[in-house]
Amino acid sequence: MMSKWNAAWREQALPELAARDWDLIVVGGGISGAGILREAARRGWKCLLLEQRDFAWGTSSRSSKMVHGGLRYIAKGQFGLTRDSVRERQRLLQEAPGLVEPLSFLMAHYRGGFPGPKVFGGLLAVYDALAGKRNHLYYPLQQLRYLAPGIKEDGLLGGTRFFDAVTDDARLVQRVLGEARAEGGEALNGMRVAELCREGGQVSGVLAEDAETGKSYRFNSRVVAQATGAWADQLRRKTGLEHIRPLRGSHLLLPAWRLPVAHAFSFMHAADKRPVFVFPWEGATVIGTTDLDHPAPLSEEARISPEEMDYLLAACAQQFPAAQIRAADVLSTWAGVRPVVSDGSEGRKPSDEKREHALWVEPGCVTLAGGKLTTFRLLALEVLQACAPFVGRTVDDRGAATFAPVASQPMSTLSPAQQRRLIGRYGRALPQLLALLEELGLEQVADTDTLWAELAWAAEQELVLHLDDLLLRRTRLGLLLAQGATAELPRIRALCQARLGWSDTRWQWEEQVYLQLWQRCYSLPEED
Template sequence: MPVWNAAWREGALAELAARDWDLIVIGGGISGAGILREAARRGWTCLLLEQRDFAWGTSSRSSKMVHGGLRYIAKGQFKLTRDSVRERQRLLQEAPGLVDPLSFVMAHYQGQFPGPKVFGGLLALYDALAGKRNHLYYPLQALRYLAPGLKQDGLLGGTRFFDAVTDDARLVMRVLGEARGDGGEALNGVKVIELLRDNGRVVGLLGEDSESGRRFSFRSRVVVQATGAWADKLRATASEHVRPLRGSHLLLPAWRLPVAHAFSFMHGADRRPVFVFPWEGATVVGTTDLDHSEPLDQEARISSAEADYLLAACAQQFPAAAITARDVLSTWAGVRPVVSDGSVGRKPSDETREHALWLEPGCVTLAGGKLTTFRLLALEVLRACAGMLDRALDDQAAATFPACPPAAMPSLSPAQQRRLAGRYGRELPRLLALLDEVGSKRVAGSDTLWVELAWAAQNELVLHLDDLLLRRTRLGLLLAEGAKAELPQIRALCQARLGWSDQRWASEERDYLELWRRCYSLQVET
């Protein structure tokens, strides 16, 4: 594939704006990436534009779970659950090392809902939709061995089942990589100012380059908005709209709360489901679910009330660990784009997680949706687009991530080989070519290799330091103080590859550390 970095972007913007496109996708999260991928594989000329950075919004700040939506069964959303479990299985088979199985444990307590029988019945239906039995009940003594540290008062036993976990930002990058490999193009840092119309039909858009301030007109036969919580911004008023709901998370060092499974339980304050689970060598606690009233263009951040809520969840379920705010490595908050009819007084957790398509001539807007079902959402969007393009479209059922030839990686462990193959796919041979130069060492004991930073700086359209440390890699979440201690070594490796002057690096570092302090840390009073 051609080079994909800031220098390429600067030269390509005007050339890409001068083309005529079959499809332009607005939004660089998992939904937009999936639409671009499915359009590119069919030979459509297609371009994706993202106003900030790929996966900058919800798709780097999710709960990291690729799941079938067990909660949706209880609400009677059987089709959504069936689609989700089938797509989960596809992703597990196609992208091992990027999407991996995760064991979940639901502990059962005396007098609390759901009990073992009710929960076992839900899981039996869940397994039937997936086509395989995937759960087992553990009596008290066995559960104590499986899950030490759980609250013991009234504990009856626990049920274990399986879903999956991912690095959501890397999933977006992998999907974009497959789209680009099939001829699609993608640009970050291009904000859509307005849709261009001719006789009532959308015929393109006006975009502004965030780096230079230059504006470009792009022409397209169809425009798709896959902008998540921003879906209402460019469309006319309608009866349905997007209700932005914030979900926040805490990240703890694994040694402070070591868990080998994901633990699902009901929060004592409001009986909402909460999770504690292992991710990237650390432990995640999440999530909240409340209305997000702050401006969408500002970086979302956890509130003190949300932090207290999640710390209370730790104290409730793992009292012996005595987790406090001082134990928190980092936080993140994402805004979910939930479709709502505007009913007054409806709780955030009671809103449906179904998606919606809103159509006007020359334009399709996708609102809502789930990480797990991004492929199915893309196909639904493209069917709507195909009608506007006078084309037929069927589900080719082709793999989102085609199998790649095995690559020789003698300096890496089997686990490292699997991880890199899952994250980089067809780009793996080019990444491995950097190993001779950079080596195979890990960054500060994390699972991330230094070569991944070098690769991202050269080949993954990094415009700012937070792109590199919060999305291309997750070091800003996983290392203390946003990886502040590693910044001199990161600079030595990446500055020249990014093409930044000393002045530019100093400015980027200052801006990044301030962003991390404000939006990804937990402020602790001394």
Template sequence: MNQDWNAAWRQQILPTLAAETWDLIVIGGGISGAGILREAARRGWRCLLLEQRDFAWGTSSRSSKMVHGGLRYIAKGQWRLTRDSVRERQRLLDEAPGLVEPMSFMMPHYRGGFPGPRVLGGLLSVYDALAGRRSHRFHDAQQLRFLAPGVKESKLIGGTCFVDALTDDARLVMRVLSEARADGAVVLNGVRVEQLLREDGRVYGVQVEDCEAGGPLQLRCGVLAVATGAWAERLRLPESPRQLRPLRGSHLLLPGWRLPVAQAFTFLHERDRRPVFVFPWEGATVVGTTDLDHREDLDQSASISAEELDYLLAACTQQFPAAEVSATDVLSTWSGVRPVVGSASAHQGKPSNETREHVLWQEPGCVTLAGGKLTTFRPQAIEVLKACADMLGRHFEDHAPAVFAAVPALSIPGLSPQQWRRLAGRHGRDLPRLAQLIAESGPETVGNTDTLWAELAFACEAEMVLHLDDLLLRRTRLGLLLARGGEAYFPAIRQLCQPRLGWDDAHWQQEQQRYRVLWQRHHGLPEATP
């Protein structure tokens, strides 16, 4: 695997792409595309992934960070989705400790409320049976007051606790892409697919444009996999029916001290009886999510609305009234667009009632994945590759090997066991290279976050950073975790990163201004807020 996976390498490799006929080209650099690429590369396919923006730019960096089985899908009768999800959740917990971590979830119960302890306990018994292990327990009101200080106490009868998992979704994408690259895959961002190339009714390649330097290319392949999430319909034939229903989910991030929670809380919002979550993540507290039709331009980053902000603040007031959380407490926000597949009639119903099942759309030479969940990216990828193998006339078997290679065993002086686990989970087989940078610059963290300065240096040298927001919003999450997107740290970040990125002063200033505008528009508070 090329250690220097960066803009200089990208400039060298781009002109050579058209000289090859690829077995597989994957369009889309989110978790779905990364998963497809990883499974193809491990089987020896000559494969290329193209992402028009940045890896995990869309939904895969703006999810609710949960790797879960989808408890509510049991009530909807979606047994296969729940079964696959709980199995994949456990697989990820086993294979990627430090990146995917177990989290205790608590649902408080109140007199006259739904679901009560018995109903939820019954659902969780099925949930546990599908997972193959029991993980839920009921706590009475007295126990819950000790476990969850500050929770609303009026009519409280207790709470049910169960276990799911959390992740850093953008780092999960990067780790999967790292595994694919180690098996020979070529991975590029900033390359837009303009159209599919068809001949005699079959897709044989793509027309692309380099979004950074300009210039078209035509690339040939045996088969194409489209995994572009909410954008999946754009490359389909004009006569194909429109089936996607883009749904927006928005989140608030609060300083951990402002609403301290030691576990995740899930409860039904008083306004619409939708589940809302409040949970600890990266030393801060997340409140989310909304679920409504996204009618804005998909080519622009999604942003939280004033109504969504009010909805999530009301959720905080409902469940933690003494905290008196307000808009002035919000560190940052993010909004993602879910690629939900719906029917014509379903588009008239509540967004939260839509299924999260995925579907495959096929035409000769091309397989498109629509819908699906982060947790089940691996079985979705297998399904796509089976369809691709059929088109290539290849035999395909799924032996379910590990998604992630074992992390190299090494000692990094100055790091606690918890820090080592975190870095091993996020960087995997790249840990030795990161360890060298830690040895050179020390194990200091940026502000009060868990992110090391060395992680910024590593991202600039070897994680294909093309823009400042790639670095601060996806390779690291500093843009979400630090006040005003980390503006107070810009001088130190510039000193460390500008030489490694090869940007002159004018380029740095341009990127810094671009980032400020982007952050305020898409990660700050909505303009309508007084």
């Protein structure tokens, strides 16, 4: 069993990790960086990941949570991208049940609306062919009423149902990091890479600052892989031919009882004909997403604007008029910044930008930008193949599972749904988590699926440095409970303070900072 992965371990290990010579340093702790670390560790590379804030802090905890095959890429003729996405979606569904789960989608068709049943059915026929099985069905109006109570019926013809998948994106990053660490990779959060070190015109490592102490460390490596998303332009040597266009996508989260949905509803917003979704997630209902330029500094946490909130509430009113959803119904919000690679064409709408990834290679450094959550494994392989010459190795796609199979454990006290959920989220760490469950019991936090023992586990074993790490990413209680889980904070403190090694003064400071952050970036937006 590995030593505890927490702040005390980090403080002790940091000087020793900085003294090593690495084959590969990965900069960026989102899903792309975690995937690269995982594939490198599998191949026996000496590899280290450095993340400036927290794992999944950027886009990878604030996505739309969907693991999808890229249906809209078919309409743009990007069949290869769709084929890859569909196959990777199927891999994730098979390898990580309980973490990546199937989700049915409904597209309602209205008289004179686009796409109509025939056009959409044709797209889905191609989609199904790429997936290798029929995956959709058309429902006439009488049948659709049973599947979709409460949707707008004026002009409604029927609806098409198809399947994709949904995940907890931050937990997916943790699971991938867990696989990498189990095979020799290392990962540190709170390490801001200030510059790339160069010798003889080649990148030879990085200079990083520890956000917890302010100390700087030099890390040597044969190659550096940057997977920093929207931050990609900050360190790489630019050619001037292309740049990152940060685009913000914002979401509203409602209590499930306020708008109960059993499917993801996909429809075109009346204002701009963009696709919008209303879907079930973690026992709540999500409305998303927007697609706007994000001019704010990337060092600040993204947040929804009043205009975006109005846009999403209007979308909900359009599709579910009887529900009469108002701003007062919103439990929480989140906004993420997508790293879209742009050629700089003037006047191009955010939604018209292509969502393909780009790879830039300079001596000793490979930079990835763009890409999709679903295809993170393929992106990781592409990055490693570009890194391999600097390390003196070759990389092939062995097709091996991203997630090691989890041996069955005696879990008679857990329901089948709880067993599936915990296996999916914790993977190889499950035996240790079950030991904690024996000690702390199976009580859930408020009306969520999260167990109190999961909070204790995260505090002890998942490198939590700050309270928002615990409540917004290791668990999602800060999104799922009112006012960022304020009512549960005394009990969370009693359970986690000692496990985190925090004094009373430290806890009070962390709580104050967390609640201010939640109010600023995860609650209803304030009028500017």
